[in-house]
Amino acid sequence: GAVVSQHPSWVICKSGTSVKIECRSLDFQATTMFWYRQFPKQSLMLMATSNEGSKATYEQGVEKDKFLINHASLTLSTLTVTSAHPEDSSFYICSATSLAVGGTQYFGPGTRLLVL
């Protein structure tokens, strides 16, 4: 299957700082990338849909000014958590897809964020 990577795999930061998470499709061009958040022992919640070259579409309740998403190329999307607070601590997972991979979403390994 197609491979999606995320960097970093984990990050610890102080409250008030911003953190950038990268999502890369390694062996295919992803026209669409999705960002999810997962709290401990819970399911994945879709945060936003990112299409290359256009603004991200955010799900209801997700603050677009707090979670900045950039999908500048067909292989890279970034999620920046601005002015992070302890309640933003979570597991962030991206997925990537395109018609070239049959529309299947391939998931990255996730990034664990801990805000102190």
Place this chain on the structure above:
Amino acid sequence: SQQGEEDPQALSIQEGENATMNCSYKTSINNLQWYRQNSGRGLVHLILIRSNEREKHSGRLRVTLDTSKKSSSLLITASRAADTASYFCATDADTGKLIFGQGTTLQVKP
């Protein structure tokens, strides 16, 4: 919003036994997918079943779909300790977005 409900929430079995997980959803779908997640890791795609399919097999996995009941089941036969993980169903209503169920945590004891 979450639309999938899965049961049981947790399942503990002995190695060699079969494990069955169920998923229900609320709206019309284009397809339904099952994913596995090992603790603290990303998701691994297991199988996709389209709305016009009723059953699909992949190795030790068997998935059924009943669109009239808006439900699906995942059967893992001859379970192994390595099958220990959380399993999620996810529905696609042809928007490209996946809506995940709450998940079933499976523990397979050696």
